[in-house]
Amino acid sequence: xxxxxxxxxxxxxxxxxxxxxxxxxxxxxxxxxxxxxxxxxxxxxxxxxxxxxxxxxxxxxxxxxxxxxxxxxxxxxxxxxxxxxxxxxxxxxxxxxxxxxxxxxxxxxxxxxxxxxxxxxxxxxxxxxxxxxxxxxxxxxxxxxxxxxxxxxxxxxxxxxxxxxxxxxxxxxxxxxxxxxxxxxxxxxxxxxxxxxxxxxxxxxxxxxxxxxxxxxxxxxxxxxxx
Numbered sequence: 166x167x168x169x170x171x172x173x174x175x176x177x178x179x180x181x182x183x184x185x186x187x188x189x190x191x192x193x194x195x196x197x198x199x200x201x202x203x204x205x206x207x208x209x210x211x212x213x214x215x216x217x218x219x220x221x222x223x224x225x226x227x228x229x230x231x232x233x234x235x236x237x238x239x240x241x242x243x244x245x246x247x248x249x250x251x252x253x254x255x256x257x258x259x260x261x262x263x264x265x266x267x268x269x270x271x272x273x274x275x276x277x278x279x280x281x282x283x284x285x286x287x288x289x290x291x292x293x294x295x296x297x298x299x300x301x302x303x304x305x306x307x308x309x310x311x312x313x314x315x316x317x318x319x320x321x322x323x324x325x326x327x328x329x330x331x332x333x334x335x336x337x338x339x340x341x342x343x344x345x346x347x348x349x350x351x352x353x354x355x356x357x358x359x360x361x362x363x364x365x366x367x368x369x370x371x372x373x374x375x376x377x378x379x380x381x382x383x384x385x386x387x388x389x390x391x392x
Contacts, residue, residue: 235251271290328356
């Protein structure tokens with residue numbers, strides 16, 4: 166499994182000839198530097214509907230003629246916009262050609278902006294993505310919650326991608342607890358330094374994780390890690 170960071174909370178994941186992108190906020194993302202026109206994938210995976218995660222999903226899905234995988238309400242919105250979609254919900258899993266997706270709970274919000282209004286878009290989620298013998302846990306936007314211990318017990322998580330920006334999600338201190346509870350040895354920090362309100366010191370976070378024997382990879386956009 167090769168994982169490329171594309172800024173904010175976006176990950177591009179490849180394994181066995183299959184490619185997926187998670188939360189493709191590329192256009193308008195100052196930390197990305199990648200155009201949605203460059204993205205070639207077999208599926209778009211979404212954790213929730215906020216602009217900084219939904220991003221360029223529709224454009225990417227239409228151009229690649231591939232499905233958007235999302236919770237039911239968000240998937241139905243995607244079909245209304247002319248994209249293919251595969252609807253799922255919290256706790257459910259589905260095996261596609263070459264990869265398996267399971268949705269976990271996340272404690273956050275999820276809404277779509279239409280003009281001056283915000284519309285309900287289903288529950289926010291985390292994603293367990295399994296390709297071959299490796300499993301990536303993308304926590305989405307979430308606070309720390311106790312069932313992360315259960316997620317760690319039930320799955321062999323090769324790498325966890327965790328938000329650390331605070332204000333809208335858990336911050337670095339809580340993310341250290343999350344990494345420990347998930348029983349993973351590798352972490353990519355997400356959802357930080359894109360905007361002033363979520364500025365964090367990823368080096369400090371990495372040092373905190375190291376005290377618990379956990380490696381941290383504070384990647385720059387387009388940098389990758391292979392598992």
